[in-house]
Amino acid sequence: MATTGNLLSVLGVILSLSLAGDVAGVRQKSALFPFGDSYYDVGNKKYVSTQFVPSTTWPYGKSTDRPNGRYSDGHIVPDFLATFLNHPIPIPPALQPDADVSSGAGFAVGDATVLGTPPETLTLSQQVELFEKQRSKWTKDFIEEAIFFFQIGTNDYMNFSKNNPNPNASAQQGFVTLVANTIKTQLIRLYTLGARKFAYQTLGPLGCFPIVKQERQLQGDDCYEPLNEIAKQHNEKIRPMLKALALNYTGFQYTVFDFYGAISRRLVHGPTQMFNSYRFSNTIRSCCGIGSNNAFGCGYINVHSNLCGYPREYLFFDGQHNTQKANEEIAHLFNSGNKDIVGPMTVRELSVYPKGMNMLEF
Template sequence: METVIRFLFCVINLCVSFKNPNSCYDQSKLEAKHKALFVFGDSLFDPGNNQYLNGSTGEGISATYWPYGQTFFNHPTGRLSDGRIVPDFIAQFADLPILPPYMEPGAHRLADGVNFASAGAGVLDGTHPGTIQLRMQLEYFKTLKKSLRQQLHDAEAEKVLRRAVYLFSIGGNDYFSFYTSNPEASESYQQAYVEMVIGNLTLVLKEFYSLGARKIAFQNVGPLGCVPVMEAMNPELGSSCVEIPLALARLHNEYLSVTLNNLESQLPGFKYAIFDYYNSLGDRVNNPSKYGFKEGKVACCGSGTYRESGCGGREGKEPYELCRRPSEYVWFDGAHTTEMTNHQLAELLWSGKPNVTGPYNVKQLFGH
């Protein structure tokens, strides 16, 4: 009888928040398994933060119009895809709800995590002013930490932050901006710029560590020269990718790997994952049929040779084309992938082998 009463009490008072009455037999086990996900980055990870920004820059890089969102949500959400993006799938794999945009008004269940990513954001403050740059995302995270401590008290809040996984996609916009301003940049100038980006990124990561972050996951910078909008800017290359953006991405990724390895040796308890987004996406662009796609170069939605621009029905836009089945395309618009591509990439980030995602994958980070 005592067991029954205890169970009913637990259901009424505790289980609503977890939506799983069975877990009440051992609440401590559930709490040990439950880990938050905090997401930072750019348009590849933005769930709709930019639609809440004031100013033309942030609002201009926001997918708040059809056909964005058509596949899964059936309406635009601010995600630059036809459906879910990589962090949405990672949250689902981790038995978490799809995380809300940090900027979205209303109460958030902070113990699950939040998504701070902003389309157009870079590591450097000068990349696309008006968006939520990485350092500002860090400042918002500091604010969140204060709120979490008020909700859970200091000790529990610290546990949540140390158990959580911190997922990043950042850097691509810094190199897009650099290349468009410096298309003939020398190798030494390219290297100096990459070192500046990595230096700033390192400082931010150390600050995240000081705030409690211990498990860091990175999607590295993708094959920037193979993005439809970049290929359209260089028609003389035909269907070949543009080399300088590719070289910048490769150099950044080499430095990122060294940096995270160094941080692991310097900071007690620091663990990390790097997903080889560069090669994983690049192979899908160049060999789409290998992964179940019919088209790897031309986007599903837009106008131009590669449908690289103008996706969506915003006022004043030129007419655009829209493919019948986004799942057959690697790219949804001129710089962003379809839900099908995102799902495949998220699976590699979640449980990829060490040569794809290592030294840990995200599933392993959640398990530690």
């Protein structure tokens, strides 16, 4: 770790670089490599699936008039972060034949997990393996300057909950530890492949997703708390894990975004409010789908889904994925939010943090 005596000088470098970019009206370009599941999938799912992929057709992409494999009515978090970092958009899927990946590529795939061998997707380890196969497309310096984004684990825990409706504490803790340790192994593997800057989005409150509420037949603001608890247990391991990696691996830099907290705050309505303080009028039902919470069927052939008229009023577009408006808010927080939601630094600060320099304890 850097000494205390270096603190002011390093912070001064970061501040001057950041301000210089703002004064010039141009942000420094940072290559992006998103890894994970459907929250970060920029269109890979259709290249690994033999089945119909709903995110490739209307009403996905409704707000941009262009269904493009993203699980939302429009842009997802990596798209907005790319814009903030002056990165060429859209980010191309790594599996797209002949894609221009000169500025990075997305490796996340819908339905991805950390553990197991699920069909028609890529696990985190398989995504890292794909990056290794494609690594020669980028220079060493390019990879070291790039930011590697992660959001994964939702499917692992939702599957675990379905298969183990009443797990004892030991079994649950053991599963969380296994997932976290597997993620750690893959982050180290990426480090050995040249990655140095890591941006991690934690899990959301899984038990409050419309798909879970509908499956559990929960009413109103009620959430399935066992799933929320296991998500919290997982999230509590992430920042200490990354801090340990920064202590033990030269030049390892990271930031963690509290996705759980961001979504939880947007779920809360006042007793007399039609909208919550974030201007979402509906945080219980999805904008698109069927059933008590509109949680199933969005985009599926031969299913007459309900579709809201104004997605910006909804927190969720389908049973578990956010609307474009929610994704934009989340990306803003990830990029430049307060320390209570993202830290030890923001994505914006990470993008200008001197390459090769060890993390400071803020």
